[in-house]
Amino acid sequence: MDKALNVAVIGTGYWGTKLVREYLAASEEREDINLKTIYDVDFNRLKTLAKELSLPESMLTTSYEDILDRDDINAVHIATPNETHYELAIRAINAHKHIVLEKPMALSSRRAFRLVREAEKNNVILLVDHIFRFNNALKVTKELLERGEFGNLYYMTLKWSAYLEPPKNRDIIFDLAPHPIDIVNYLTEEWPARVYGNGKSYIRGKAGLEEMAFIIAELPDDVLVNIELSWIDYGKKTRAVNIVTEKGTLVIDTLAQTVKIYSDSQEGEIPVIPNNTIRDMIYHFADRVLNNEPPLNSATVGAMTVFVLEKIRESLETGQTVEIFKG
Structure with a gap:
């Protein structure tokens, strides 16, 4: 040993x-x-x-x-x-x-x-x-969801954006989407059943070198996920996760490590001790x-994430929704 x-x-x-x-x-x-x-x-x-x-x-x-x-x-x-x-x-x-x-x-x-x-x-x-599996804000979020206090999960929106020179020869799907895809799996313990991706190469003008992309994924039990990726958004660097559930909405800033709750009965911030991830x-x-x-965080999760990324790229290239699994 x-x-x-x-x-x-x-x-x-x-x-x-x-x-x-x-x-x-x-x-x-x-x-x-x-x-x-x-x-x-x-x-x-x-x-x-x-x-x-x-x-x-x-x-x-x-x-x-x-x-x-x-x-x-x-x-x-x-x-x-x-x-x-x-x-x-x-x-x-x-x-x-x-x-x-x-x-x-x-x-x-x-x-x-x-x-x-x-x-x-x-x-x-x-x-x-x-x-982000080591991010305390997401750990707190996962605990809240697992306790079931918010009822059924409806949909999630994740935004991963910043303004920077597009990395040379980098595909935004494989370079930027792994974190959002992994976060969805971390919080739900599920993988998308089907995905749809669309993106544009506004700066470089070449397929496969898109600087932004939108991804829609459908999880089991009708849970929808929307992911926005961008290297050309002039706003501040954003790593945000919004979760809409049956009984409230969770708003997570993974950079500031904050979790806010909005519901009929409460509105406020959940205490999180930020950590060095x-x-x-x-x-x-x-x-x-x-x-x-x-x-x-099993290496199999990393491999499954790559598999999902491949399906998103397939969708982007064909313009069709791609099924990953049934049932």
């Missing part, structure tokens, strides 16, 4: 840099968490980050193979471009490293489910970083590795 989480962060882009900072902070708080190495293909980027964080150059590497060969590293956190996720993850699994894999875990469901199975066969922890994810990963237990 592993006595410590000795991790290498793979990729030092925007998110990878945040992860490096969080792993360093975690290592100061817990003796059983250690950031061993930082990997990137661009050594100049590594040196810039090391200088900024006062890290020794010995912690830097441009060789992924060296990381996989090292006995003193038992885990990797992969935060590289989406198209590299599968190759890096399957190599780590074959090297018997535990893995946190950023979303989407792969660009096809076949490859995503392959990662799940190979991780099982090699007895390694594979945690897909659906970070990245830190809590790191702690959860470490605990699962040290105790050799599967993560709460």
Whole structure:
């Protein structure tokens, strides 16, 4: 059994840099968490980050193979471009490293489910970083829904928008929709029975490079879900979830971590203690590795999310509603 989480962060882009900072902070708080190495293909980027964080150059590497060969590293956190996720993850699994894999875990469901199975066969922890599962506002929301105080769930609206330069060669469905799709599953324990997607490439003018999209999903029991995605909305960055039920409406701001309730009998804010979701994810990963237990957010959920994303893209490309399952 592993006595410590000795991790290498793979990729030092925007998110990878945040992860490096969080792993360093975690290592100061817990003796059983250690950031061993930082990997990137661009050594100049590594040196810039090391200088900024006062890290020794010995912690830097441009060789992924060296990381996989090292006995003193038992885990990797992969935060590289989406198209590299599968190759890096399957190599780590074959090297018997535990893995946190950023979303989407792969660009096809076949490859995503392959990662799940190979991780099982090699007895390694594979945690897909659906970070909002660690968000306290959503945890409180899930508890409220599970208590049944609001009666039947009618519909949900999720808005994931911001104004930014569209990421190069990125598909907004695979890049931005994984979180909303996963949140819906987290809150309802259900997957869409059918989906419809539509989107436009206003800036780049190319199919497959849409900068905005609307998604409608139908869950079992006639629960409807509407998701809005945008990289071209000039308003403030929004990560919002609105839930309309039989007895009231819940309004969740996942960034501010607030939950508001509107009903006939009450109107107000539910107390939520905001948390550092990245830190809590790191702690959860470490605990699962040290105790050799599967993560709460199963890798199968990550693979199913990719499967749903494929169906949304199919709908967008055909203009038709796509059925995912019956019954």
